[in-house]
Structure formats: structure tokens, C-alpha cells
Amino acid sequence: MRILGFMSGTSLDGVDAAILSSDGEEIHDFGPTHLTSFSTEERAIVKEATEQFVATGTAESKLLEEADDIIVDAHVRCARELLSKSGAGTIELIGYHGQTVLHRPDRGLTIQIGDPKKIANTLGVDVVADVRQADMAVGGEGAPLVPIYHAALAQKIGKSGPIAFLNVGGVANFTFIGSDKEIIALDTGPGNGMLDLTVQKRGLGRYDDGGALAASGEINQTVLSHLLAHPYFEREGPKSLDRYDFPLDIVNDLSAADAAATLVAFTARSVALGAQQLPERPALWIICGGGRHNPVIMEALREVLGDCESADDFGLRGDFIEAEAIGFIAARSVRGLPVTFPKTTGAPRPTAAGKLYKAQTATVA
Numbered sequence: 001m002r003i004l005g006f007m008s009g010t011s012l013d014g015v016d017a018a019i020l021s022s023d024g025e026e027i028h029d030f031g032p033t034h035l036t037s038f039s040t041e042e043r044a045i046v047k048e049a050t051e052q053f054v055a056t057g058t059a060e061s062k063l064l065e066e067a068d069d070i071i072v073d074a075h076v077r078c079a080r081e082l083l084s085k086s087g088a089g090t091i092e093l094i095g096y097h098g099q100t101v102l103h104r105p106d107r108g109l110t111i112q113i114g115d116p117k118k119i120a121n122t123l124g125v126d127v128v129a130d131v132r133q134a135d136m137a138v139g140g141e142g143a144p145l146v147p148i149y150h151a152a153l154a155q156k157i158g159k160s161g162p163i164a165f166l167n168v169g170g171v172a173n174f175t176f177i178g179s180d181k182e183i184i185a186l187d188t189g190p191g192n193g194m195l196d197l198t199v200q201k202r203g204l205g206r207y208d209d210g211g212a213l214a215a216s217g218e219i220n221q222t223v224l225s226h227l228l229a230h231p232y233f234e235r236e237g238p239k240s241l242d243r244y245d246f247p248l249d250i251v252n253d254l255s256a257a258d259a260a261a262t263l264v265a266f267t268a269r270s271v272a273l274g275a276q277q278l279p280e281r282p283a284l285w286i287i288c289g290g291g292r293h294n295p296v297i298m299e300a301l302r303e304v305l306g307d308c309e310s311a312d313d314f315g316l317r318g319d320f321i322e323a324e325a326i327g328f329i330a331a332r333s334v335r336g337l338p339v340t341f342p343k344t345t346g347a348p349r350p351t352a353a354g355k356l357y358k359a360q361t362a363t364v365a
């Protein structure tokens with residue numbers, strides 16, 4: 001099946017899309033990819049809606065409607081741009097995540113905005129969406145969902161365990177694949193999210209480009225110890241996070257450079273704390289997500305984890321693995337195959353994911 005997978009992650013950089021041929025078990029072929037960035041205005045509106053959700057559990061209805069439409073429009077735009085690329089071919093199914101505005105597994109709540117019906121009907125292609133809800137309904141964390149795809153990728157590139165995939169997005173999460181093929185996953189802590197917010201708050205851009213700011217700062221050990229004392233790190237996995245779970249005020253008194261250096265160290269050390277829960281030490285960490293573009297993050301990870309290589313070194317598209325994963329999950333969904341497991345989200349049994357939204361109009365893709 002030829003699937004288009006979408007992901008708009010917690011960093012709010014835009015919509016990632018990737019085309020994949022798969023039966024939901026094996027990856028047959030990788031098609032083209034595309035990123036559609038949010039405009040500054042779009043990003044500000046979605047960020048405002050997200051912050052209202054985090055603060056109050058909801059958002060003003062007009063703002064919510066506006067943010068919902070922005071998410072739908074950006075995905076439609078992204079699909080059209082991607083489908084006009086050579087090699088895109090005809091897609092049969094869309095895997096769609098939506099934009100997370102609130103993730104509170106302790107309250108059984110995970111909310112993504114961007115109406116899937118509108119996407120199915122505008123593009124004329126069936127859409128699998130609501131991918132976290134079934135897992136949460138049975139008592140899982142609702143995240144991370146990507147581990148089953150990481151396992152398929154390991155097979156595709158001929159790597160056997162013990163290895164781990166680490167996604168450094170707004171939030172960081174890893175998938176461990178043991179020498180006996182056991183899969184263990186969890187959200188480790190912040191990825192780039194806190195660093196991005198700090199850089200933005202100080203008017204220094206959207207993120208620490210190339211890690212230049214962090215490279216020029218010193219780690220503040222007192223602040224780092226406070227950050228690492230957060231109760232999240234004492235919890236056994238499976239466990240998952242909202243991007244806003246860690247308070248940022250703690251770095252307010254530091255210079256921008258020291259704050260950046262301290263937050264990079266926090267990201268790396270929190271991955272190491274998560275890794276302490278593993279039964280074996282991974283011989284290799286394959287790093288995905290935007291954080292692998294930051295050399296200071298990569299260096300900090302190597303220091304605490306050992307061998308860390310970018311996903312691209314194995315012929316993978318490190319910026320599109322989550323989008324591919326959502327496509328893969330859609331293929332599993334229509335076949336009724338499980339996506340989440342006791343050791344990935346804490347679901348009591350292997351559980352299928354997603355709801356099918358049939359397109360009401362003919363296929364235009």
C-alpha cells in the first residue's frame with residue numbers, strides 16, 4: 001500500500017510528510033518527503049491555543065477554530081506540494097496525527113487538533129487519525145507510538161539489538177530493541193523544546209542554530225541538578241510527556257548562553273537516566289529528529305551514551321521518521337495490527353490504533 005504519513009510535532013516548526021510503501025509489517029519503499037513550515041502568524045496562533053490548553057484544559061472557541069483550520073490548511077498544502085513531486089505516485093491512504101495541544105496521560109487525556117474529516121474530504125483520500133486515543137482508552141500512555149516503526153526500520157537497515165533509536169524533537173523519546181528483539185520505549189525528557197522556548201523568549205530566533213549559543217555557554221550544575229531532580233525521572237517506564245511538563249523559569253537568571261548549555265546537558269542527562277532502565281546497554285544509538293542537527297546536543301549525547309550516529313548515516317531520512325511512522329501506523333490500523341504494547345506505552349495488551357475517516361469525494365491525489 002502507498003501511504004502518505006503526516007506529523008506536526010511539538011516544536012511547531014511545521015508539517016512533515018513522507019510517502020512510504022508498506023503493508024504495515026515491512027517497509028517496501030521510501031517515497032519523497034516534504035516539509036511545509038507554518039508562517040510566523042500561523043505558528044503564533046497555534047502556540048497561543050496550545051498554551052491556553054496547557055493552562056486551562058481548553059482554549060477560547062474562536063481561537064480554537066482558527067488554530068484547527070490552520071492545522072488542516074497546512075496539511076492540505078503540504079500534501080499538494082508533496083504529491084506534485086516526482087516519484088510521489090498515487091497514494092491510497094493517509095496517516096494523520098494532528099497537532100497535540102495537550103497530553104495528560106495521568107488524566108487519560110490526549111488532545112490533537114485539525115479536523116481529520118476535512119483532510120479526507122479535501123484531498124479525497126481515506127485518512128487514519130486519532131492514533132493515540134485507543135491506547136489511552138485501555139490505560140496506555142498514548143505515546144510513544146513510533147517504536148513499532150523503529151523496529152521495522154532496524155530490520156530494513158539490517159541492524160539487530162541491542163540498539164536504540166532516539167528521537168530528539170521538542171520532547172525526546174527512545175526505542176530500545178534488545179538482542180532478543182524485545183522492544184522497550186519511553187519519553188526521556190525534553191529534546192529541543194525547552195531550548196527552543198528559551199531562545200524564543202530572549203528574542204534570539206526560533207532555535208539555537210548549529211548549537212552556537214550552547215557552545216559558548218557554561219553548564220550551571222546547580223540548575224542542572226534541580227532539573228534532574230524532577231519526579232518524572234524516578235518513574236519507571238513506559239511513560240510520556242507533554243512539551244510543557246518542565247518549568248522553564250529555573251533558567252531565567254542565567255545568561256542565554258549558560259541557559260542553552262545547561263538545557264543541552266539536561267536533554268542528554270535525561271536520556272541517560274531513561275537508558276538506566278534498560279536491561280542491556282545499546283551498542284549503537286541511532287539519532288533522529290531535529291536535535292541531531294545540533295552538534296552540541298550530539299556531542300553531549302555521545303558523552304553519556306557512547307556510540308551515537310545520525311539516522312542519515314544509515315540511509316534514513318532523520319527529519320521524516322515520525323511522519324513515515326504515522327503512515328506505517330495507518331497501514332497497520334486498516335489491517336487491525338497492534339501498534340502499542342505493554343513495554344512501549346503500558347497498554348495492558350498489544351493494541352491497535354487509529355480511526356478510519358473515509359473520504360466523501362473522489363480521489364484527487
Ligand SMILES: Nc1ncnc2c1ncn2[C@@H]1O[C@H](COP(=O)(O)OP(=O)(O)OP(=O)(O)O)[C@@H](O)[C@H]1O
Nearest residue numbers: 009010011169170171192207209210289290293294
Ligand atoms: N540546524 C539546526 N541547529 C540546531 N537545532 C536544530 C537545527 N535544525 C533543527 N533543529 C532543532 O530541531 C527542532 C525541530 O525538531 P523536530 O522537527 O524533530 O521536532 P518535532 O517533530 O516538532 O518534535 P516532536 O518529536 O517532539 O514532536 C527545532 O525546533 C530545533 O530545535
Ligand SMILES: CC(=O)N[C@H]1[C@@H]2OC[C@@H](O2)[C@@H](O)[C@@H]1O[C@H](C)C(=O)O
Nearest residue numbers: 100103143144145146169171173322
Ligand atoms: C503527545 C505527543 O504528541 N507526543 C509526541 C511528542 O514528540 C516526541 C514524543 O513527544 C512522542 O511521545 C510523541 O510523538 C511521537 C510521534 C510518538 O508518539 O512516538
